Every structure is written in structure tokens, then in C-alpha cells.
Amino acid sequence: MLVAESADAAATAALRRLVRGAGQQVVLVVDRLRETELMEAVECGVAAILWRREATPERLGRAVLAAARGEGDLxxxxxxxxxAQVGRLQRSVQGMPGQAPAGLSERESDVLRLVAEGWxxxxxxxxxxxxxxxxKNVLxxxxxxxxxxxxxxxxxHAVREGYI
Structure with a gap:
């Protein structure tokens, strides 16, 4: 678990060390989060993000359990x-010539699209x-x-690569 005021450069570096270096599922607890920081935290592999003001013991427990199961919690x-960010990125990628989604099956794209919608x-x-x-097998x-x-x-990853 990482507790920070925001997901600034120092917090992002710590996230990368925790997720990639130690291979841990990380729960990020923050006071505020800009849109660019949100995408950066997700790209780092954060499993759950909580607002500090909502981080009760019960809520933290749910986030940790979700992270342990490999699920996201936002x-x-x-x-x-x-x-909204996914939609903007998708629209910008679709407008680029030669950027047709490739590398994911239709089934994988369908599942990821619904995961992105919070299902x-x-x-x-x-x-x-x-x-x-x-x-679960597809994911x-x-x-x-x-x-x-x-x-x-x-x-x-799917958004960044234009798959969804």
C-alpha cells in the first residue's frame, strides 16, 4: 500500500518500484489525483485507488482483497x-490512419471494453x-x-495501444 498526497513523480516512481520490482499488488491511497496521474497510476499497474478521506478500515480491507484477487477497485x-479518458484516447486513435486495432481477439476486446466500463x-x-x-480465462x-x-x-495497455 502506498499513501501519498497525490500521484506526483515521486509517488509514481515508488509505485513502479513496488509493482515491477517486488511484483506486488498495490493499493494507492491519495488526497487528490489529476487525470494524467490517474492514467499514470493505472499504467504503473496499481490494483486499487482510494481517496484518503474514504479510507476506512473496512474500505481498505475491500480494496486489499480485490487487489489480491487481481481485480481493480476505483x-x-x-x-x-x-x-472518459479511454473514450478520448480511443477517438483520437481511430482518427489516425493505419491505427486499426490489432493484437487482440474480438473476445478479448469485448471483455476489456466491459472491464473498462467497470463491470x-x-x-x-x-x-x-x-x-x-x-x-477469467480470457483475462x-x-x-x-x-x-x-x-x-x-x-x-x-489496451487504450494506449488503441485496442479499445
């Missing part, structure tokens, strides 16, 4: 901001008429193949 307002495994499975095991295969840390990292 406050609703951050999910909305991340989805959990059961909801994704129901929406796509897959079993929960299939959704596991994708994160393993692309050497990604978790769902949030997979979404950030």
Missing part, C-alpha cells in the same frame, strides 16, 4: 474519469453470454501473454 468518480466478472459473463470461468490469457499485472493494467 471510486466511482475515478471510474468515470478513466472511462465485474459475473456481469461481463452475463452480458456476453459466457461463463465466469471463460471471462488471464491476455494478461499473461502481454505480461500485464492486472485488469486495470490491461485496460490501460
Amino acid at each position: 471510486p466511482a468518480d475515478l471510474q468515470g474519469r478513466l472511462i 465485474d466478472t459475473g456481469e461481463i459473463a452475463a452480458r456476453l453470454s459466457y461463463s465466469e470461468r471463460t471471462v 488471464h490469457g491476455l494478461t499473461t501473454r502481454l505480461q500485464l499485472r492486472n485488469r486495470a493494467h490491461a485496460v490501460a
